[in-house]
Amino acid sequence: xxxxxxxxxxxxxxxxxxxxxxxxxxxxxxxxxxxxxxxxxxxxxxxxxxxxxxxxxxxxxxxxxxxxxxxxxxxxxxxxxxxxxxxxxxxxxxxxxxxxxxxxxxxxxxxxxxxxxxxxxxxxxxxxxxxxxxxxxxxxxxxxxxxxxxxxxxxxxxxxxxxxxxxxxxxxxxxxxxxxxxxxxxxxxxxxxxxxxxxxxxxxxxxxx
Numbered sequence: 501x502x503x504x505x506x507x508x509x510x511x512x513x514x515x516x517x518x519x520x521x522x523x524x525x526x527x528x529x530x531x532x533x534x535x536x537x538x539x540x541x542x543x544x545x546x547x548x549x550x551x552x553x554x555x556x557x558x559x560x561x562x563x564x565x566x567x568x569x570x571x572x573x574x575x576x577x578x579x580x581x582x583x584x585x586x587x588x589x590x591x592x593x594x595x596x597x598x599x600x601x602x603x604x605x606x607x608x609x610x611x612x613x614x615x616x617x618x619x620x621x622x623x624x625x626x627x628x629x630x631x632x633x634x635x636x637x638x639x640x641x642x643x644x645x646x647x648x649x650x651x652x653x654x655x656x657x658x659x660x661x662x663x664x665x666x667x668x669x670x671x672x673x674x675x676x677x678x679x680x681x682x683x684x685x686x687x688x689x690x691x692x693x694x695x696x697x698x699x700x701x702x703x704x705x706x707x708x709x
Contacts, residue, residue, distance in 0.1 A: 542657025574629025
């Protein structure tokens with residue numbers, strides 16, 4: 501059966517619980533592309549007159565749950581898990597390396613921004629667990645990024661309706677915009693951090709003098 505029909509049948513039978521499960525699985529790296537799943541959830545929310553605010557809230561909770569689940573998989577299983585994934589699915593090597601680079605350069609904010617970038621968002625949770633990132637910071641920044649991503653995609657489906665070609669076109673443009681915004685935010689964050697360190701350094705020097 502086609503993926504969309506399966507999701508529709510699942511939501512008809514189980515409502516909000518099904519949305520939680522579907523989104524949690526997607527964020528736990530199940531083969532369910534959010535660029536298709538989340539707009540379709542919005543389409544079904546409109547079709548079946550579901551409360552859109554509850555749909556979005558449940559989707560965010562599901563996304564955070566799936567992300568934290570992956571975080572703990574990385575935390576407990578560590579590097580052997582990533583090695584297994586890379587050997588089993590060679591195409592994931594670039595995404596995993598990108599996740600490491602993001603965390604190494606931008607720390608907490610990388611978890612938030614990576615949720616908005618299709619390639620980087622795939623394995624950031626596992627890598628954050630492997631690198632032992634603080635779980636509360638991981639959860640907070642993940643929730644912010646997940647909220648933005650889920651809200652945009654679900655509302656696109658809710659307001660545009662069952663026109664996946666148009667939705668895909670919009671999301672392609674959206675990803676480009678998000679990438680540009682991400683670069684600007686990272687640049688601002690880096691400059692602010694650098695200035696903060698320089699001020700601390702000057703303060704320390706003045707105290708020494």
